[in-house]
Amino acid sequence: xxxxxxxxxxxxxxxxxxxxxxxxxxxxxxxxxxxxxxxxxxxxxxxxxxxxxxxxxxxxxxxxxxxxxxxxxxxxxxxxxxxxxxxxxxxxxxxxxxxxxxxxxxxxxxx
Amino acid sequence: xxxxxxxxxxxxxxxxxxxxxxxxxxxxxxxxxxxxxxxxxxxxxxxxxxxxxxxxxxxxxxxxxxxxxxxxxxxxxxxxxxxxxxxxxxxxxxxxxxxxxxxxxxxxxxxxxxxxxx
Numbered sequence: 001x002x003x004x005x006x007x008x009x010x011x012x013x014x015x016x017x018x019x020x021x022x023x024x025x026x027x028x029x030x031x032x033x034x035x036x037x038x039x040x041x042x043x044x045x046x047x048x049x050x051x052x053x054x055x056x057x058x059x060x061x062x063x064x065x066x067x068x069x070x071x072x073x074x075x076x077x078x079x080x081x082x083x084x085x086x087x088x089x090x091x092x093x094x095x096x097x098x099x100x101x102x103x104x105x106x107x108x109x110x111x
Numbered sequence: 112x113x114x115x116x117x118x119x120x121x122x123x124x125x126x127x128x129x130x131x132x133x134x135x136x137x138x139x140x141x142x143x144x145x146x147x148x149x150x151x152x153x154x155x156x157x158x159x160x161x162x163x164x165x166x167x168x169x170x171x172x173x174x175x176x177x178x179x180x181x182x183x184x185x186x187x188x189x190x191x192x193x194x195x196x197x198x199x200x201x202x203x204x205x206x207x208x209x210x211x212x213x214x215x216x217x218x219x220x221x222x223x224x225x226x227x228x229x
Contacts, residue, residue: 034213045221048216051215089157099159100159
């Protein structure tokens, strides 16, 4: 199921900053501070980047940051590097029986 | 270091049942956390399937609930997924993961591919 809306693709040059948006509803992102973000390189498992809107797990670069406003969340990557080229997924806890909703994913291209 | 490793049959025929295992090392699943399954069809996004709490309470994606069973064997430190009446739409990479409630998953396995084909 794809409950959250993300742009299909974004791009940026090395050193630049980019932001990936994730739009939900008042039943998920708007209701809880339980937004998380994952990075997935081709052929690899997703890796947790951000949890509970803006928290970084140990070992994740501080170039990655998250925020939320209303029913939307954002992931910002600063100082883009070639290895940041990957797919990025947002998720949120939801009030509905689905419990967990994912975004459709955003492909980041580093030019 | 927490590690998860999925295993499964790989190729399954339509209408059959697929059983997947997730072996956990570096942490006792009976201690805490939710343990779940997420899948990803080829070229598509992620879909949460089911989770089970260390106490045995289970949670299911309503769209799959009628065909899915999640279970745990704490003595083997493993948890399992059974998906019945599979179709081509169930072809996907299946990941197991450790979760904090249904807020996020911090450790993931490398995935096991399930292909449904006659």
